[in-house]
Amino acid sequence: MTLSRPILLLAAASVLTLAGCASRPAAPEPVPVYYDGRVKPALLSELQRIRISPDVPHPARTRYASIGSRLPYYGMLIPEKPGAERPPFGEFALDPVLDVARVTSDEFRQQLAGQTALAGRVGDDGKASLQIEVIRVSIFGKDIANSVCEPLVLMRARLIDADGRPRWSSGITGNRPDDRISYPCQDIERKPEVAARAIGVALRGAVANVIARM
Numbered sequence: 001m002t003l004s005r006p007i008l009l010l011a012a013a014s015v016l017t018l019a020g021c022a023s024r025p026a027a028p029e030p031v032p033v034y035y036d037g038r039v040k041p042a043l044l045s046e047l048q049r050i051r052i053s054p055d056v057p058h059p060a061r062t063r064y065a066s067i068g069s070r071l072p073y074y075g076m077l078i079p080e081k082p083g084a085e086r087p088p089f090g091e092f093a094l095d096p097v098l099d100v101a102r103v104t105s106d107e108f109r110q111q112l113a114g115q116t117a118l119a120g121r122v123g124d125d126g127k128a129s130l131q132i133e134v135i136r137v138s139i140f141g142k143d144i145a146n147s148v149c150e151p152l153v154l155m156r157a158r159l160i161d162a163d164g165r166p167r168w169s170s171g172i173t174g175n176r177p178d179d180r181i182s183y184p185c186q187d188i189e190r191k192p193e194v195a196a197r198a199i200g201v202a203l204r205g206a207v208a209n210v211i212a213r214m
Contacts, residue, residue: 035171
């Protein structure tokens with residue numbers, strides 16, 4: 001049986017297409033949204049230089065959280081519900097108090113500078129990027145009377161390669177309640193200078209926990 005010329009050309013084209021697919025490097029595995037272990041040295045070598053993105057999405061307002069809450073992470077992870085009644089304490093506009101994006105990205109630069117494996121790879125010339133998102137900033141009531149408080153921050157960081165593909169995620173993490181840290185709740189809510197200092201400390205702790213996962 002003799003094959004016609006069009007069929008032979010189609011078969012040849014199929015072979016070439018399959019060969020091309022076989023020679024193309026495999027795409028990286030999808031990155032889970034949760035924490036899946038430290039950044040592997042092979043990935044760092046592949047990404048080479050990494051810049052810290054100055055764009056840090058963050059909430060417009062702080063959020064009340066309570067040691068008495070039975071909701072996940074003291075109520076911080078519950079989605080906002082439009083029209084829901086706001087608690088009488090611990091929620092105020094964040095941007096007038098602190099430049100969250102600048103403070104967060106500066107903290108990452110400073111703390112990464114002390115990490116031997118990462119310090120030499122961070123620079124503004126990086127094609128890959130470390131993208132940070134501040135998910136929640138809460139004013140955490142550490143007693144039932146809401147007299148002693150500490151800001152808590154939840155954040156996530158991702159390594160994005162030059163093609164825009166996520167290659168690593170810290171998962172959601174943040175600073176942890178610390179018995180050595182306490183502020184009068186009313187001072188955080190009513191005195192911007194106290195709020196800025198307290199939230200800055202919380203951001204520093206959250207960044208440290210992200211870097212510890214890297």
